[in-house]
Amino acid sequence: MTVRLAGVAIFMIAALYTWYGRDYTASFGDVLGPSVFPVIVGIPAMILSASLVVFPIGQVQWPDPPHMLRQVAALAILLGYALLLRDLGFPLATFGLILGIGIVLGGAPLRALILAAIFAPALWALFDQILGLPLAFLGRWFD
Incomplete structure (x- = not known):
């Protein structure tokens, strides 16, 4: 259950990161713009975290x-x-x-x-x- 909760938490953080980063602009830099980076990072993070929810693997040991x-x-x-x-x-x-x-x-x-x-x-x-x-x-x- 802990792996699934972590997957949901990571998915939510990645989704918020992608959502808020999509409108980021700068007056200098790459032709694509700085808003591409949050999408490049956020979408794979959402996919991988969703895989933790669907296919939880392993057992979590909480630290002392x-x-x-x-x-x-x-x-x-x-x-x-x-x-x-x-x-x-x-x-x-x-x-x-x-x-x-x-x-x-x-x-x-x-x-x-x-x-x-x-x-x-x-x-x-x-x-x-x-x-x-x-x-x-x-x-x-x-x-």
């Missing part, structure tokens, strides 16, 4: 409570990152993401702190300065 708690914490950190990215700016939000995920995955807090301090500004510099993809250095809270 400590591992499940770590997974929930990682999802909460990722959701918090998505919600706070505009308000905090890319480097600060990414710092929190790297630090939080590093600790949740069992890394030493000091190492996670050092990696977050190095990689958050480095990723901003890579995307914003080198690749030319504009990312806010400071978010709305600092304006």
